[in-house]
Amino acid sequence: MTDNDAAPTPFHDLDDYIALPRVDGLTLSPDGTRLVTSVSTLNPDRTKYVSALWEVDPTGEEPARRLTRSAKGESGAAFLPDGSLLFVSSRNDPDTKDDDEVAMLWLLPPGGGEARVVARRPAGVGGVLASQSGTVLLTSDTLPTSDDYESEERKRKERKEKKVAAILHDRYPVRYWDHDLGPGAARLFKGELTDGDEPKIELTDLTPNPGLALLLAAYDVSADGSRAVTQWNLPKRGDLQRALAFIDLATGERRVVQPGADQEFNAPVFSPDGTQVAFDLETRSTPRDPGSRVIAVMDVATGESREVTPEWDRWPAGPMRWTPDGSALVVVADDDGRAPVFRVEVATGAVTRLTSDDFAYSSIRVSPDGGTVYALRASYLVPAEPCRLSATEPDQESVPLRGPAPAMKLPGTLTEIEGKGEDGTRVRAYLALPEGASAGSPAPLMLWIHGGPLSSWNQWSWRWNPWLAVAQGYAVLLPDPALSTGYGREFIRRGWGKWGEAPYTDLMAITDVAEARDDIDDTRTAALGGSFGGYMANWVAGHTDRFKCIVTHASLWALDQFGPTTDASYYWMREMTAEMAAANSPHHHVDKITSPMLVIHGDKDYRVPIGEGLRLWFELSLQAAGDDGEMPHKFLYFPDENHWILTPQHAKVWYQTVFSFVDQHVLGKDWRTPDLLA
DSSP states (O other): OOSOTTOSSGGGOHHHHHTSOEEEEEEEOTTSOOEEEEEEEEOTTSSSEEEEEEEEOTTSOSOOEEOOOOSSOOEEEEEOTTSOEEEEEOSOOTTSOOOOOOOEEEEEOTTOOOOEEEEOOTTOOEEEEEOTTSOEEEEEEEOTTOOSHHHHHHHHHHHHHTTOOOOOOSSSOOEETTEEOOSSEEEEEEEOBOOSSSOOBOOEESSSSOTTTTTTOOEEEOTTSSEEEEEEEEEETTEEEEEEEEEETTTOOEEEEOOOTTEEEEEEEEOTTSSEEEEEEEEOOBTTBOOEEEEEEEETTTOOEEESOTTOOSOEEEEEEEOTTSSEEEEEEOBTTBBOEEEEETTTOOEEEOBOSSOEEEEEEEOTTSSEEEEEEEOSSSOOEEEEEESSOSSBOOEEOOOSSOOOOOSEEEEEEEEEOTTSOEEEEEEEEETTOSSSSOEEEEEEEOSSSSOOSOSOOSSSOHHHHHHTTOEEEEEOOTTOSSSOHHHHHTTTTOTTSHHHHHHHHHHHHHHTSTTEEEEEEEEEEETHHHHHHHHHHTTOOOSSEEEEESOOOOHHHHHHHSTTHHHHHTTOOHHHHHHHOGGGGGGGOOSOEEEEEETTOSSSOHHHHHHHHHHHHHHHOOTTSOOSOEEEEETTOOSSOOSHHHHHHHHHHHHHHHIIIIIOOOOOOOGGGO
16 A cells, blocks of 8 residues: 555555645635635655645635745634734744744735744744734733743743643643643733834733633634633533633723523624624533533623524534624534535524535635635545635535645545434435445445544544545445434434443444445444544444454543543533443443454543553453463554544554454455554
C-alpha cells in the first residue's frame, strides 16, 4: 500500500492518502464578496499537518487562491469591516526577538501585502470574532492572579525557567480531552484596531479571574459592538451548568441569566439588531431519559426566553445563523444519515428543509442580502467542500464552488440498506462496496461502529475512512443503531441507559441484512469501533463469536472505572448509575471472548482514559495467554496521541496495523508487522 507509484486511487496508497488536502471552516466577509476557508496539508517531512487560509469565490467562477503561507500555519479567520482579514498563527513575528511558539493575532490588509501582528498574549490567543463595527473578541489562557500583561508574562516565564508544571486545583474538572486544565483559565478580551502606520489592537480583559466559567464556552458579539454574550459555566456539586452571560463592552458590566435546574444554554448568537439571542436550549439527561435540545430565543433586555421549536424532533448541531432581517434562523441537524440545512421561522417555529441531497453541512454563513447560504458540505462520496444554496427554496441541491481541494476517484460504490431491530424499529446503514463485488466474487465484510454514542455515520471522516478498507477489497458497513442521532428522540431513548440491548441487537440485525446479500461473504467478517464504538466492539466480543476478529479503539471496558475517571464525569454520571454500569459493562463478559482482538489506545486520551485499555489488555491476557505468554490478541499503544490518532505517520501505522490484523484473521494471510513497529 505504501510503495505503489501507480496506485489507481489515493486510497490504495497510504502515503497518497495522508497527503490529501483537508478543508475546514468557512468565513464570509461583511459585504458578502469574499469567502475564506482553511486547508491542511503535510509539512515537508510529512510528520504533521499545517493549515493555510484560502479564498473561495462566492460566485463559483474563479478558482480558489491561497492567502497565507508559513511553516507554523494559520487558522481562525475573521473579517474586519474594511475587508482586512484577522487570523491566528504561531509564526515568528519579524519585528521582535521573541521565538516562543505562541499563537498571535495577525492582520492581512484588504488589498493583500504582508501580514503583521496586531495583538498578543503571553499564553497565546484564539477564538477570534469581529463585529460589523470592528470590535474584536478573543480568548486567552491567563493565570488567576494576573491582572495585566506584564504580571502574566513574568509568572509564566518563571514557571518555564524553573520547570514547574504542577497545578493546584480547588474544583472539578481538572482536564479535558487531551490537555490538563490550569494553572490558567480562559478569559475573554476585547479590542479595536488603532489607526496609523502600525495599527494594533489593545486588549481589555472582560472577565478577570473567571475560574472555569469560560471552559469550552461559545460566545458572540453584537453587530454594533456594544455587547458580548457567552456561555457561562456555573459550578455545581461535581458538575458544571451552562448559563448565559451578557457583557457590556463599554463598562465591562456582566449580567448572568441562569437556566432552570434541569437545563443548559448553548451556542448563543445575537440577532442582527442585537435585541435577541438565539441559542440551543438543552434539557439535561437523566438515567432514564436522554433529554432534549430545542432552539430558543432570549430577549436581551429582560432575559426572558421562549422555545421556538418545541415540537421539532431533531437536535440542532453547531452554531445557527440569523437571516439579516431577523425573521429566521438557518441551522443544521442530523437527519436519516444526512445533516441537511433547515430554515426556522422565529415567530412561528415553522421548519423548512432547504437541502434534499445526501450531504452533511457545516460552517453555515448567510449572505448580507439574506438570499444565499454558504456552507461546507460533505458525504461519504466527497470530503468537505464549499458550496452555496438559496436561503429560502425548499428541497434543493446545493451548488459546489471552486474549492482548494481537487476531486478524487473512489475505489468503490456506496449504497444504503435497511433492516429492523428486535422491536420492529427501522435501522439503516451505508454500505461501501469494492469494485467487482458480486455473487461470483463476494467481498469480506467489516462492520464499523460509530462513537458518540449520540452521533451518526453521515459524512466524510479522515480518521475512520471506509474507502481505505474498500481499496483493500473489503465491504464496509456503517450502521446507525439505537442512540444514533437523526432519527428522533425515541430512537435515542431505545438505547438510553441500556447500551448492551437495542444498540447491540440493532447492529446484529443490520449485519444480518448485509450478510444476506450475494455480494457479501458472510463467512469472512470483522467488527471494528472507536470510543463508544469501541465499547460496542467489546460488548460484541463478549456476546457473539460470529466475527473472525475485533478491533477496539479508545474503548470503554469497565464502566464503573470509566465513569469517575473520564474528563467530564458529571455528564456520564447522569446516565451511568451503578445499576446501569453493572448491567452494561463489557468487562463482566471477558470469559466469553473467543475472537482475536486488536486493542488500540492513546496515553493522552482523557475522554476514555488509558486505564480502560490497560485493564482490557490485562484481563484479556488472563483469559487467553498460554504458558509462554502467547495469545491471539494485540495491543497497539500510542504514548503521545489522544482519543484520536492525528499525526500523519501514526495514522499510517494505525491503518497498517488494523488491516494486517484483519487480513490475518479474516483472509488467512500472514501477519505483517508495520515496518516502523518491527
